Amino acid sequence: MTTKELPAYWQPDAECLDREELAQLQLERLEATLSRVYRNVPFYRKYFDDVNFDTDAVRSTDDLRRLPFTAKRDLAASYPYGLFAVPLREVVRLHASGGSAGHALVMGYTRNDLKTWANLMARVLVAGGVTKDDVVQITFDYGLFTGAFGVHQGAERLGASVIPASSGNSKRQLKIMRDYRTTVLVATPSYALHLIDAMAEAGVVANQLSLRRALLGGENWTEEQRQRIEQELHVTATDNYALSEVMGPGIAGECLERNGLHVFEDHFLVEVVDPLTMERVRPGDRGELVLTTLTKEAFPLVRYRTGELTSLIPEPCPCGRTSVRMRPVRARSDDMLTVKGVNVYPSQVEEVLEGIQGPEPRFQLVVDRPQTLDEATVLVEVSEDVFFDEMKKQSEFRERIVRRLASELGVGFEVKLVTRKTLDDAVAQGGRVVDRRRK
Amino acid sequence: MLRIRNLDVAYGPVTVLRRVSLHVNKGEVVAIVGANGAGKTTLLKTITGLVRPRAGEIALEGQDVVRTSTEQTVAMGCSLVPEGRQVFASMSVRDNLLMGAHVQYRRGKKDEVAADLQRVYGLFPVLEKRRDQFAGTLSGGEQQMLAMGRALMARPSLLMLDEPSMGLAPLVMRDIFATVSRVASEGCTVLLVEQNARSALKIADRGYVLETGRIVLQGTAEELLANQDVQRAYLGRDVNEEQEGRP
Numbered sequence: 001m002t003t004k005e006l007p008a009y010w011q012p013d014a015e016c017l018d019r020e021e022l023a024q025l026q027l028e029r030l031e032a033t034l035s036r037v038y039r040n041v042p043f044y045r046k047y048f049d050d051v052n053f054d055t056d057a058v059r060s061t062d063d064l065r066r067l068p069f070t071a072k073r074d075l076a077a078s079y080p081y082g083l084f085a086v087p088l089r090e091v092v093r094l095h096a097s098g099g100s101a102g103h104a105l106v107m108g109y110t111r112n113d114l115k116t117w118a119n120l121m122a123r124v125l126v127a128g129g130v131t132k133d134d135v136v137q138i139t140f141d142y143g144l145f146t147g148a149f150g151v152h153q154g155a156e157r158l159g160a161s162v163i164p165a166s167s168g169n170s171k172r173q174l175k176i177m178r179d180y181r182t183t184v185l186v187a188t189p190s191y192a193l194h195l196i197d198a199m200a201e202a203g204v205v206a207n208q209l210s211l212r213r214a215l216l217g218g219e220n221w222t223e224e225q226r227q228r229i230e231q232e233l234h235v236t237a238t239d240n241y242a243l244s245e246v247m248g249p250g251i252a253g254e255c256l257e258r259n260g261l262h263v264f265e266d267h268f269l270v271e272v273v274d275p276l277t278m279e280r281v282r283p284g285d286r287g288e289l290v291l292t293t294l295t296k297e298a299f300p301l302v303r304y305r306t307g308e309l310t311s312l313i314p315e316p317c318p319c320g321r322t323s324v325r326m327r328p329v330r331a332r333s334d335d336m337l338t339v340k341g342v343n344v345y346p347s348q349v350e351e352v353l354e355g356i357q358g359p360e361p362r363f364q365l366v367v368d369r370p371q372t373l374d375e376a377t378v379l380v381e382v383s384e385d386v387f388f389d390e391m392k393k394q395s396e397f398r399e400r401i402v403r404r405l406a407s408e409l410g411v412g413f414e415v416k417l418v419t420r421k422t423l424d425d426a427v428a429q430g431g432r433v434v435d436r437r438r439k
Numbered sequence: 440m441l442r443i444r445n446l447d448v449a450y451g452p453v454t455v456l457r458r459v460s461l462h463v464n465k466g467e468v469v470a471i472v473g474a475n476g477a478g479k480t481t482l483l484k485t486i487t488g489l490v491r492p493r494a495g496e497i498a499l500e501g502q503d504v505v506r507t508s509t510e511q512t513v514a515m516g517c518s519l520v521p522e523g524r525q526v527f528a529s530m531s532v533r534d535n536l537l538m539g540a541h542v543q544y545r546r547g548k549k550d551e552v553a554a555d556l557q558r559v560y561g562l563f564p565v566l567e568k569r570r571d572q573f574a575g576t577l578s579g580g581e582q583q584m585l586a587m588g589r590a591l592m593a594r595p596s597l598l599m600l601d602e603p604s605m606g607l608a609p610l611v612m613r614d615i616f617a618t619v620s621r622v623a624s625e626g627c628t629v630l631l632v633e634q635n636a637r638s639a640l641k642i643a644d645r646g647y648v649l650e651t652g653r654i655v656l657q658g659t660a661e662e663l664l665a666n667q668d669v670q671r672a673y674l675g676r677d678v679n680e681e682q683e684g685r686p
Contacts, residue, residue, distance in 0.1 A: 024442060028460045028647075028657055035655045036668075054455045056653070059445050090667050112662050295658070297666065423496075 010158070011119060014266050016319045021321065025266055026061050029294035034058060037300050040085040043078055044302060061269060064292065065280065069303045072105070075245060079103040085390055086110060086298050096144040098343040098409060105245055107146070108298040114153065117250055120264050121154020124253030127262060127321070128215045128238035130184050134192040135210075137182040139191055140218070140341070141167040144410070146248025147218055147341070151186050154221050154250060160184070167191070167341075170198035181210040185235065188341045189221035194372035198230045206234045213255060217249060218341040220330050226258075239328050243306055246291050252326055260313045260325030267295050268326065270360035271303070272312055273331040286311040288333045289326065307334045309439035335433060339367055339376045342411040346432050348376060349413075352404045357382075364423050368436040377414040378405065387419050440465045440597060440628050441486070441517075446495035448478070448485050449491065455481045457652045458495070463597070468619070468629040470660065472636035472669065473649035479632040480522055482649070483599050486630075487510045487519045499597070514542050518595035522602045524586040528575030532566055535574050535585055539592030552592070559588040562618060580611035587618065591627075599630045602639060615625050616642050 009015045017025070034055040035046040048055060053067055072081075080103070081088060091108040098104060109117065115325045128134065136155045140148035142164060155162045165176055173195065176182065185192060192214055199205070213236040215231055220228055221239070229237045241261050242249035251268055252261040263270045269292040272281050281287040289306040293299075309332060313325040352362035363382040367374060378401070386397060398415050405413045426434075440464040443567040446458040456478045463469045473479055486497060488509040499506050504512055518539075524557040527535050536559060540552045560567035563584040569577060574585055583603055590598060600619065612635070620642045623629045633639035640646050640660040648656035648669055656668050665667050 024444070024460070024462050027444065027463070028654065031458060031460055032654050032657050035650075035653045039655070058458060086667065110666075112658075112665050115662070297668075 007157065008126055008129075008131075009321070010123040015123060015262075015264075015323065017266065017322055019322055022265060023061070026269060026294060029266075030064070030269060030292070031055075031293070033294055033300055034302070037085055037302060041083055041300075043074065043083055047067050061427075064269065064271070064303060067303055068277065069290065069305045070301055071182035071305050072245070072307070075105045076103050080106040081108070082098050083301075084108050084298055085300050091298050093149075095146045095149070095244060095248065097146070098345065098348065104144070107244060107248075110297040113297050113299075116267065117150060117152040117247055118157040120247070120250035120267060122158040123151050123154075123264060124240045124250055125151075125154055125158055125160070125184075125215065127253050127319075128240070128257040129213050129236055130155070130158065130160060130215070134183045134213070134309070135163065135181055136163045136184040137163040137165050137173070137177055137180070137185060139165050139167055139173060139185070139187040146244040147242060150242065150250055151215070155186075169376065170195055171202060174198060174202055176205055176255060177211070178204060178208055183210050184213045184215065185211055185233065188218040188230065189216045189225055190219060190369065190372055191341075192216055192229045192237070193225060196229070197372055199232075206232060209233070213238070215240060215253075219338045219340045220328070222330075241326070241329065243291070243308075246293060246301060246304060246306070247296065250293070250310055253317040255317065257317060257319050260317070260327055262317065262319075262321050262323045262421045263312075263326055265323045268292065269294055270312065270326070272310065275309075281311075284311055289329070307336055309333055313435055318360050337365070337367060337433065337435065339411050342409065344376075344409050344411060347352045348409055349405065352408050353378075353380060353401070356401060356404065362423055362427075364427055364432055364434065366434045366436070374437070375414065376411070377416060379416050379418050379426075381420055381423050382417050383420060387417060441630065442496075442498045442658050443486070444496040446482075446485065446497065447489060447493045448481055449493050450481075454493075455652050456485070456492075459649070459652075459654055461647050461654065461657070463566035463628060463630050465596075465628055466623075466626065467632075468623045468631060468643045469647060470631045470633060470636075470639040470646040472633055472639055472646060472663075475650040476651075478652045479634075479649055480601055483601050483630070483632055485517055486512075486599065487517060506547065509543075513593060513595075514545065516594070516596035517599065518590040518593045518597070519599045520586045520590045520601060522605060522630060524578075524579075524582040526574040526582050526585050526589070528573065530574055531571050532574055532577070532585060533570040536566070536588050541573055541590035541594045550617070551594075555592055555594065559591055562591070562621065563588055566618065578611075580607050580614065583607065583611075584614055584618070586614075587622075591622065595627065597628045597630060599632070601632050602634060604633060604635045612638065636669050637664070640669070 029328055038055045050192055051068055090109050090110050095107045095110040096104040127232050138148055138151050142148040152162055165173055176220055187193055188261055214235040217240040226237050238254040240249055240253035241251050252263040254261050271290040272287040273290050274281050275288040289308045289310050291304050293301050306328045310326045310329050335346055364379045366377045398417055401415045444460050446456055446459040473582050485492050486562055488507055499515055543552050565581055566588055603615050616638050631639050640663055643660040646660050646663045
């Protein structure tokens with residue numbers, strides 16, 4: 001549908017930087033980052049001292065290999081501000097993401113961080129073919145999550161017209177999309193698919209809309225889904241990679257070649273490691289994505305294990321950007337689930353149930369996508385007395401779990417109570433998590 | 440233009456610079472800011488070959504200059520305006536400027552010297568007015584202009600300035616920085632070392648913050664001006680002290 005377009009960049013000097021100059025810049029930024037985290041973040045000082053790592057001895061970005069990894073549990077243990085590298089009064093924005101041990105992970109941003117973030121997101125948008133003349137409808141949830149605000153700032157920086165539609169209410173979304181003449185849809189892939197179904201129901205056809213681009217992210221999707229979205233919505237759909245702990249959206253994004261996501265290497269050092277040996281894999285091989293921030297002021301991270309499986313494409317891209325590309329993330333190396341765009345760990349569910357039922361709750365998480373939207377159910381084993389209690393008490397008990405799960409995890413779960421031993425076979429067969437969305 | 444990787448410099452047992460890496464692109468004004476004793480002057484002296492590094496690489500236009508003598512470095516187009524001016528007090532202003540042109544004579548470009556002298560007089564009219572005076576009789580600001588003029592007489596492609604604002608009244612200081620901007624806009628690449636972080640970053644494209652021999656921050660001048668750490672480096676305040684005020 002679209003003909004070959006002229007390459008456009010938001011920050012051409014940075015995006016098309018000569019690889020050798022990039023290496024120099026990465027080294028300078030890495031050295032400054034290591035000096036700063038060692039000086040300002042007690043966690044990193046201890047971490048480096050424990051392995052006898054002298055930040056002054058760093059001579060190349062390869063020396064990073066001698067450092068341990070930062071894991072999600074380290075972030076949770078530092079709740080809320082333990083890993084900040086600047087005093088709180090220099091932080092102008094806070095976001096949070098699902099964590100473990102009962103705590104969300106809290107991320108801080110200085111004024112400079114927000115500026116950098118907006119520019120990097122603008123890079124993603126421009127790479128996906130968005131211009132300042134576009135009308136961008138953002139259907140992510142505006143709140144503690146980084147997605148909506150991240151894209152919002154980038155689109156504003158670019159100069160596009162931004163509609164902060166937020167999530168949900170497909171009818172209203174479609175009305176806005178048609179009446180405001182939205183040209184760019186920003187959504188999770190599953191929500192884009194859901195909108196396609198909603199259009200059919202509402203009798204809206206793509207020709208009535210002005211859409212031309214879709215920037216999709218926040219969850220794993222497939223090429224088949226991309227094709228369907230592109231055909232049904234008459235758009236070019238590009239993928240982008242977001243991770244709240246590292247920044248949010250704006251870490252990597254596809255260009256119109258739609259063949260791998262350009263990682264913004266001048267701001268993030270990318271490694272791919274074997275999740276078992278934790279050694280770097282050979283270029284192009286699959287492994288877990290590990291990111292080090294190079295410019296973040298408030299919340300720098302060194303060798304952060306993303307838990308996401310991908311591989312790098314070292315060959316240059318015809319679009320002219322010189323950065324390495326990563327293949328779209330299709331799987332994780334741990335048990336994290338993405339439900340309706342929100343990250344959920346089974347351990348979080350366990351903690352909620354423990355708080356209500358006492359130690360060792362027995363449960364099974366079932367996630368399904370009957371049509372296009374996620375449905376998550378928790379099956380909880382309860383003792384006979386609860387089960388045969390009056391209906392009122394039983395439903396009160398169930399309601400309590402529903403509310404607690406929603407408030408702790410930030411996403412709604414259906415809760416079903418089952419009698420003792422019911423889950424034994426089910427858990428033995430399927431494990432504590434059954435994800436029927438994976439085929 | 441200039442690329443430094445992992446520079447270590449020590450005076451005897453005392454390490455002054457620790458794995459300093461930085462670069463200056465052609466046409467840029469780059470500022471290195473930091474408190475007294477952070478290693479700024481040592482860095483410039485190492486680039487010009489007055490101090491030998493213990494380890495690391497320095498490349499000028501892609502050419503390794505770690506083992507190059509100071510005269511050669513100057514001949515390659517790298518001039519330093521030293522801290523405290525260091526003009527030749529008992530020589531006239533004009534002779535001071537002609538001293539700066541010695542590499543031009545050696546390059547066989549004697550004919551261009553006269554024009555260069557006029558160019559420097561154009562930049563600093565006060566020097567022309569005082570051309571026959573002894574340099575020692577000039578005011579601090581005028582001596583700084585003379586030191587800059589002398590460096591420019593060598594037709595440098597990279598001009599390095601060490602604390603040009605030192606000991607100057609605010610108004611004079613402003614003039615000096617304005618002149619640095621003008622020199623840069625005429626195509627000269629500038630590496631500027633300053634304690635006065637704010638003034639330096641205002642005329643710079645990019646900057647580095649040097650603290651006790653390490654670069655702890657780098658970025659565009661605009662970013663650094665907005666960064667509280669720059670204030671801290673300049674004031675020499677400790678971050679722990681700052682964080683005590685945190686709720």
